[in-house]
Amino acid sequence: MKKQSTTAQSVLLHVGLVLMSIVVLYPVLWVVKLALSPGQAPSLSASPLPDAVTFDNFKDVLLASDTQGRWLFGRQLLASLTVSSATTIVGLTLSVSAAWALSRFRFPGREGGMQVLLITQMFPATLMLVPLYGILEKLGLLDSLTGLVLVYSTTSVPFCVWMLKGYFDTLPKELEEAAIVDGASTAQVFFKVVLPLARPALAVTALFSFMQAWNEFILAATLLNDAGRFTLPVALQRFVGEYKVEWGRFAAGALVVSAPVMALFFALQKHLVGGLTAGGVKG
């Protein structure tokens, strides 16, 4: 009886997940179809499978070069990877320390600080472009990847701090207290005890910061003045013109752009589900 119900559960579970995967993948298959079809327009049939397959769109995207014959895609990929990785590192460094302090230390402005961070997420970002441009000009950070990294990482701080503080709050304090009793300094507690425990939350926030920088396009297009340093979303957006959209190349580009994110998720997923079970902590 027990065994039967487990089999039934297992079948139900798998059928459910397969159905869900189909729903999830159907629109994406359309993107794949567009990318592999020779015309630059969506076809009218309901089938998500391409009628004819060509890799021209991928070639056009991957082999793009500028007037001096420099490999534009390569440079833009490099710029994108640099900006996104730097954003992840800077953003996470800033937030993880702040989040831990906000979770563990008692000081005035703690509650207020959290609210202020949340508040910044409430204002539509488009209206902040004009003042932001002026500030970056004053700081001499226009047309530089550093400026872009600073903007991205600070704008991702509110999210990261909220996520990480929420997670730190669930971690038992006893471990840290035990480490302090054993003579560890604050920094040692942080690096040796807290960070390893926070791996799942760090993985989520890292993924988020990376994607924030990886997909952003308006700021990058506005602040940068050199095609070789444009990030990939800017290059991708070039396929959308005033009057027409190059659907095939746009779709191919979108798939190329999402590949590293998938790879990153794949790499991070063991941390997502690692964490506490490995640490053997009991609440």
Add this chain to the structure above:
Amino acid sequence: MKACLALACVFAATAQADELTLWHAYRGGEEQALEQATKAFTAQTGHTVTLLAVPYDAFSAKLSSAIPHGAGPDVFIFAHERVRQFVRLDMLATSTGKLDPSVYLPAAIDALEVDGQSYGYPLSLKCLALYVNDALVTKAPDTTAEFLAMAPRLSAADRNQFALAYEAGDFYYHAPILLGFQAPLFDAQGKASFDSPGMTHSLQFVRGLQDKGFMPQESSSALVKSLFNDGQAAMVISGPWFAGEIAEGLRYSVHPLPVVSETQEPMHPFLGVEAAFVSARSTKAAAANALAEFLARGEGARLRVTVGRQIPAETAAYERPEVAQDTFIQSFHRAAANARPTPNTLEMARLWEPMKLTLRAVLQGTAAAEDGGAVAARRYRALNREAPPETSPVPWLLALGAAVVGFVLWQSRKKKEKAPDLKKAIVWVAPAAVGVLVLVLIPFVVGLSLSVFHHDAGHYTFVGSANFTDILTSKGYRVTEPLSFWFTLAVTVLWTAVNVFLHVAVGLALALALKSPLLKLRGLFRVLLIVPWAVPNYITALMWKGLFHRQFGAINGLLHLLGVEPVSWFTHFSTSFAANVCTNTWLGFPFMMVVALGALQAIPQDLYEAAEVDGASKWTQFTRITLPLLKPAMLPAVVLGTVWTFNMFNVIYLVSGGDPGGATDILVSEAFRWAFQRNEQYGFAAAYSVLIFVVLLGWSAITKRLGAEKTA
């Protein structure tokens, strides 16, 4: 001696050679032509030119940010419609005196004139014409009567065969028909005019085309292109850019738009003139003017025509032998003869949204053609507020000062919180705090403060609370109408609640499923299910819009298989809203799933084992263990998710576009429209944002209490 001379030459050349920058948004052939033309310019003058191709969607914002800060290009290429706005922002150097008007088509010169001054050098023309599939149509129709006579033979709605396809819901494409029915765009005072017999007739005409099955419903540029290339549309109304979209081997010809038989008036498409503008902040004005003129005339024009397939604004270009025999260029030259330059006035900019609203309402059947003019006129009155009177900021500053002093006093009187960790905390928090202060908070406060100003072309006047009172009293329209703040607020709250609930429910359910010990291929499912998050949402949202198409969408196809009548998704609030929610749930659940996956790890497994021993059911385990223990880790994600959904602009904009009639717009998409599509009313948009902010603030106070309950 020879070497010496050569050196002297090089020296002479470098002494005067300037390094120019040129920004544009061209692609394909037009971009190649521009590259070749600038090379020819460098060869002739020695000035080097650095080109920067900017995505069209970011181009205008980039120019108006960069040029006033002196960080812009020397020359840029843009269509003439925005020339007046650029002039008012002091972005353009005048070309009066430098531009030779006799060299170009008179319409192109007219288009670039603002208050008696000329700006820029006209490069090329864009206007609509009639593309005809020669295999299906032997003689292109000269009049609408001829068209209507041949249309039944060319159409078969059941086989998705149409006589005509064009983007009927876009006012740019309707304008020629409107003008052909002799509807005036402006009245004698130069104000927009909507209620005219011509307006009614033109709307009846297009509605008739749709009802008789002569053209498809819910046309988009992609649909038009696919239909024409598959031979399912005999004729298409489009511009020069469409030629590059036509499949190889398809025989077609281009003709002027037909004459409207009722009025004997030809259809008059809008004429767009692309020009090379010299920036007002260019420090190399002479060289920049030389470059712009070079592109506009002679060799520059020749390259743009032969390589870029542009319709030149220079008259001499048409007499070149290679162009004289070019039927495509000559056909568009003829079509352009009936075209009228899009007025570059402010009043013209105000016309688009009401016209589009009416057009969609009539095509979707929510308004009769006779009422079309009235629908547009009402929207126009609601959108175009007069500038509120300027007021003195002094009382405001006094109030602000008093508030600050009061706050400081109140804080200092409050019982001091114990701060044993203050010194330690500063070290850990300072880097983030400084960064957030400079790059997030300052722009944020500046953005907020705009809400008490009225913006007009770069000039701000202080208007106090006028923006707020106008919004809150929904001046100009009823409270229950889509444009009213209260209506939009209700939609936004509904939108947020439904979405966040679905995100969390679906995300959590899948996270639990992925944790199930019975599951095989766990890693595969885990990666597949985050795909919607990984692919840029700009393209997937558009795919979803395609799935919801009335005639060609897969969802109606599926409903058809189930025996359900096809649904016009975007004509009713409920279905349009459902389409948006469906798309946004698809985009948003992976984030919640990933967060839940992480949070589930924090729940010790032995709790479940203990519960199992005690005989607790799965459901009891879920409600008594999983949910309470997930709450602290999920709450931040839910709070942030709510804020983001509240401000989720992309999906609304790309999927329903606010249809029907702005009913599915949420507060942030309204704010966006006020800021960027309604004459840059930044102050008004900022006031909207402040109200968004106040609503969310109220909401976060509630969640704070929820969070407090948890710790209590």
